[in-house]
Amino acid sequence: EVQLAESGGGLVQPGGSLRLSCAASGFTLRGSWIHWVRQAPGKGLVWLSRVRGNGDIARFADSVKGRFSVSRDYAKNTLYLQMDNLKAEDTAVYYCAREMATDTLFDYWGQGTLVAVSA
Amino acid sequence: IQMTQSPSSLSASLGDRVTIICRASHDIGDNLGWYQQKPGQAPKLLIYSASTLQSGVPSRFSGSGSGTDFTLTISSLQPEDFATYFCVQDSTYPYTFAQGTKLEIK
Numbered sequence: 001e002v003q004l005a006e007s008g009g010g011l012v013q014p015g016g017s018l019r020l021s022c023a024a025s026g027f028t029l030r031g032s033w034i035h036w037v038r039q040a041p042g043k044g045l046v047w048l049s050r051v052r053g054n055g056d057i058a059r060f061a062d063s064v065k066g067r068f069s070v071s072r073d074y075a076k077n078t079l080y081l082q083m084d085n086l087k088a089e090d091t092a093v094y095y096c097a098r099e100m101a102t103d104t105l106f107d108y109w110g111q112g113t114l115v116a117v118s119a
Numbered sequence: 120i121q122m123t124q125s126p127s128s129l130s131a132s133l134g135d136r137v138t139i140i141c142r143a144s145h146d147i148g149d150n151l152g153w154y155q156q157k158p159g160q161a162p163k164l165l166i167y168s169a170s171t172l173q174s175g176v177p178s179r180f181s182g183s184g185s186g187t188d189f190t191l192t193i194s195s196l197q198p199e200d201f202a203t204y205f206c207v208q209d210s211t212y213p214y215t216f217a218q219g220t221k222l223e224i225k
Contacts, residue, residue: 035214045154045162045205047214061213095161103168104209105152109161 002026002108004096009113012086020081020113022096029053029077033099035106036081038092038115046092050099051079064090086117120145120208124217130225135196139220141189141206150210153182153191156219157202165204166191196222 008020022034032053039045048068051058055072069082079096093114097106121144131137141151149169154162164173166182169189179194193200201224207216 044218045156045207045216047207047216050212050214059212097161100167103152103171104150105164105167105207107164107173109163111161 002098004098004108004110006094006096006110006113009094009115011116011118013119014087014117016086016117017082017084018086018115020083020094020096020115022079022081022110024053024077024079024098027098029072029079030074033104034079035097035099037095037097037106037109038090039095039112040089040092043092048094049081050104053079055079083115086115088117091115091117120147120211120215122206122208122215122217124204124206124220126220127218128221128223130223131196132225133196133198137193137196137222139191139204139206139222141184141191141217143187143189143208143210146186147208147210149185150208151182151184151189152207152209153180154205154207155200155202156205162205 003025005023012018030053034051036048049060051070067085071080093112095112097109100107123142125140151169153166156162170182181192203219203221205219
């Protein structure tokens with residue numbers, strides 16, 4: 001069964017850093033594309049990034065370009081989102097989602113992890 | 120590309136037919152999807168490529184449109200359909216979601 005599980009969220013001060021994990025099961029990250037999407041409390045969905053599962057190709061939204069980066073651990077079948085220089089407006093639930101084989105939209109999502117940026 | 124959805128909220132009764140509209144600021148072909156989200160849950164893909172029903176999604180959901188104008192139709196509302204619906208374009212980076220339509224019970 002395909003599953004994704006995010007972790008690593010929490011409370012961080014403005015200017016701080018956090019690393020989120022997206023652990024995959026039921027499929028291999030290496031052959032997949034993963035998206036990151038966030039949702040601020042009570043707000044809509046915002047696309048952040050599309051990453052090839054081996055971490056070598058990544059596209060980012062302008063709002064996080066230069067501050068967010070990705071890496072992966074093949075042994076753990078896990079992708080990481082490194083978030084630096086965090087701002088209050090980065091406060092949101094962060095989801096990772098797997099891109100479909102037949103379309104560039106995403107079918108399987110994790111349950112999300114909450115990041116709160118506040119002094 | 121900006122995505123605009125209407126209405127932003129909608130009250131309807133069980134068994135009703137409802138239509139949600141999504142408009143793109145530029146031609147996106149058929150590169151559009153629809154998601155359903157319930158409180159505290161991750162979004163669920165309903166429709167991709169504007170009109171293709173995702174596996175496992177009930178046939179009462181349908182999508183249509185191309186270019187800039189798209190619709191999601193629920194033919195006969197069921198209790199589990201009361202949720203928020205979002206359209207998203209995957210034609211060009213960055214992918215963009217509309218603000219959503221909250222479907223409530225009348």
